[in-house]
Structure formats: C-alpha cells, structure tokens
Amino acid sequence: MELEELYEIFKKHPVVTTDSRDCPKGSIFFALKGTTFNGNKFAKAALDKGCAWAVVDEEEYDTEEHTILTDDCLKTLQALALLHRRTIGTRIIGITGTNGKTTTKELTAAVLGERYRVLYTQGNFNNDIGVPKTLLRLTPEHEIAVVEMGASHPGDIKTLVDITEPDYAMITNVGMAHLQGFGSFEGVIKTKGELYDYMRERQNGTVFIDADNEYLTGMAQGLRLVGYGCDDAAKELYVRGTVTDCSPTLNFKWRHGNTAADDSWHTVKTQLIGAYNVKNMLAAIAIGLFFGVRPEQIDHALAAYKPSNNRSQLEVTADNRLIVDAYNANPTSMAAALDNFDMIDDAHKMVIAGDMKELGDASAAEHQKVVDRLKAMTLERVWLVGSEFEHADAPRHFRKFKDVEEVKACINADKPKGCCILIKGSNGTRLFQLPDIL
Numbered sequence: 001m002e003l004e005e006l007y008e009i010f011k012k013h014p015v016v017t018t019d020s021r022d023c024p025k026g027s028i029f030f031a032l033k034g035t036t037f038n039g040n041k042f043a044k045a046a047l048d049k050g051c052a053w054a055v056v057d058e059e060e061y062d063t064e065e066h067t068i069l070t071d072d073c074l075k076t077l078q079a080l081a082l083l084h085r086r087t088i089g090t091r092i093i094g095i096t097g098t099n100g101k102t103t104t105k106e107l108t109a110a111v112l113g114e115r116y117r118v119l120y121t122q123g124n125f126n127n128d129i130g131v132p133k134t135l136l137r138l139t140p141e142h143e144i145a146v147v148e149m150g151a152s153h154p155g156d157i158k159t160l161v162d163i164t165e166p167d168y169a170m171i172t173n174v175g176m177a178h179l180q181g182f183g184s185f186e187g188v189i190k191t192k193g194e195l196y197d198y199m200r201e202r203q204n205g206t207v208f209i210d211a212d213n214e215y216l217t218g219m220a221q222g223l224r225l226v227g228y229g230c231d232d233a234a235k236e237l238y239v240r241g242t243v244t245d246c247s248p249t250l251n252f253k254w255r256h257g258n259t260a261a262d263d264s265w266h267t268v269k270t271q272l273i274g275a276y277n278v279k280n281m282l283a284a285i286a287i288g289l290f291f292g293v294r295p296e297q298i299d300h301a302l303a304a305y306k307p308s309n310n311r312s313q314l315e316v317t318a319d320n321r322l323i324v325d326a327y328n329a330n331p332t333s334m335a336a337a338l339d340n341f342d343m344i345d346d347a348h349k350m351v352i353a354g355d356m357k358e359l360g361d362a363s364a365a366e367h368q369k370v371v372d373r374l375k376a377m378t379l380e381r382v383w384l385v386g387s388e389f390e391h392a393d394a395p396r397h398f399r400k401f402k403d404v405e406e407v408k409a410c411i412n413a414d415k416p417k418g419c420c421i422l423i424k425g426s427n428g429t430r431l432f433q434l435p436d437i438l
Contacts, residue, residue, distance in 0.1 A: 013052045023049035030077045031056045078163050081132030088138045096149040097172025099333045100280045105148045107284035110305050114297035116143040126150035131160050157194035169199045170208040174215050193219045228282040239286040246275040268302050273312040276336040319417045325424045326431040329356045331366045337424045346420040349379050354425020355386030367392050404430045
C-alpha cells in the first residue's frame, strides 16, 4: 500500500497504537519489533480487541482483511507522521538537551497555553517511536506544538529532526550523559548539535539559546538567536533573570531585554526545587514573549506549574521533607542537584544517591566525583545505592546498599525522622519507590 493510501485510512482512523494491550476502538495498530518482542505476532489480537487496521511488516501475518503489509513498520509510522505534520502545518518548537528538556517542554507548553491551543509531548515520549506518535496527535486546531527529542546514540536527533521538521529549536544544555552510547562528551555535543545543523538549513530558522552556555553559543554560529541568561553584563539578552531564593523552592525575577528600570522586573514564586531550574524558566519566558504571550500571563503560568514524575519535587511527609529528583541522573544533573541541596539551610540534611546509568568507561570516575562532592558537604547521613557506587572510595559512615530493596528494608526497620532528604538517581535504581515510605 502506498503511503498516501495509508494516510487516507489514518484520516478516518486518527488514533495509532503500538501496544496490543491498548487498542482503542477504530485505531490503527503498528506492529513494531524490538530485541525481545515482535509486534507482528499480536496484529490479529489487536484487530480482535477493536483496532480498525493493523500494519505489519512480515508477510506471514498479513492474513486479515484489515492488515496492511509494509517493508518496515517503524519507518512507515515515521513517514506517516512526517506526512501528517506537513499536511497540518502547525508551527513546531523542537527541544532537546542533556538535562531539563522535559521540564522546559512542560513550562513552555504551560506558558504558550495562556494564549494558544498547544500540543506537546506527553511524559517522555521523546524517541523514534514517541515523537511520531506525538506528531500524529496534531489536529488543525493546534496552533503551536512543543516536541521533545531525546537521544542516547549518535544520529538519534537527526532521525527525530527529519521526522519533525521543527520551525524553531532549543537545546537546553549539553552534559555528561549516555556516554556508553555516545562514546564521549564530544559525541554528546555532535548529536545534540544535529538540531542546530537542521536549523541552519532552514531560511530564518530561529533558535532559543542559553547565552551563558559557552558550548551552546559556540555550536550556534550562523543561526538566528534569541538569547536568555543570568549574566547581567553588557551582553544583549532577550530575557534575563536572577535567582532570589531557593530554600527550597525556586523564586526568581526576570525582565525583557536590557531595560534597567526597577518596574521592569517580574517576580515569580515557583513550585520547583532547584536554582538550576531558573534557566528552564527563562527559556519558557523567552519563547512565550517571542510568540506574544503577555508578561502577566507568563508569570501566572510559571507560578501555577507543579512538577510531577519525580522531577524537582518537594514532598512533605509526616516524618520528613523530601526533595525528589529520582527520574534520571547523570554527572551534570547530579552535580546541579547536590550544589543546590548544599545551599538549603536545614540542620538535618541527608542524601540518598542512586547509580548513574549508561556512563560506560567513565562510570567509576564519575561516581567517585559524586562521593567526593558529598564528603565536602555538611550532611548528617549519606546513603549510596547500587553497584556503581559499591566500589567507590567512601568514608565509613557513608552507608552502601546493593539496591532499593535493601534501602526499603532499612527504612522499615529504622526510618529517618525530622530530616530534609535529597533523593537523586537514575530511574533504573528505582529510588522513586522511597517517598511513600519516608
């Protein structure tokens, strides 16, 4: 079947699924394959459960009246998404970065939502499957879309950019993450920079940029830049801001352009933990102003935004105050979280740090850096969780745990009380299970 024919079917059945356990009535099932599964085997089951059509790429499963045989289901899904994106024509902002891209995406969507009908990436559906599924949710009613793009290997961003064709772009930052896949920090820069490479090919492509970040400004030569930052020197900035408090939630002030009058500053009290989040806020402000959202609308959106999914959250339990940042961790985000926690004024501070995954040959050295940073802080207790921390040279009073189950057993036997506790680690360490019992 030709792509145009499939698109005509999609227009009548504009919901796609890649999970045979989730088959909305009248949807289209794409039989994707992975290292441990073959979606082709579930095509008939998907039709039986309510899907109107099933797209397969193995001929032996093209057995039903409403199956569609293609060469490659994933590539067909991506091609369909690109065709739909071009047909709808919604303006798209593409966002990537080592840290902060999900928070920035959500803040940007909240700000733009004050004026526009916005589609944005749900959760972290930011890979070669999630991005096309996001694009296929576009309707003519959407005025702007904010699409998050993730990467763990060279070429990942180019693949997503070619599917998305963003009109505007942002790289939040570049840092030490997924080194096992990228091979080096230079590999991270090159891959994230694929978004800038695409924007250079566009006429008048606009990039929103952290003007304080030397890596980004070096990568962005030749692009049309809208800069934001906290450097209050003479440099021209579209938006500038500064942290006013972060004990523990972030408060900051911002202003548009280089006007210095006292009444030009806006003050925002946020519900986010961490001074490092000020750059995510300024990014959303810059995009909002660029698209004509009024300053008071921007302030309202940022103050109302409440973090979720274990990102920069403050949780107060019956026994402790928790700073939960357990969705993911890499050396850059871990350092930022620890630096911020060090600034918090509390007499009884504790850190539960989980392994940072996918660091390859750099893992041992990077975990030792975390331990050394913890040694320099004033903390009542430090718990290190996971096999990567097991071999780190740590003081005897730092407790080591094999996994989160050992931590849970310790908490159940002798729960810390009256503490301010930072919980930070990669999602694979499953530290997100701890807030419910602390």
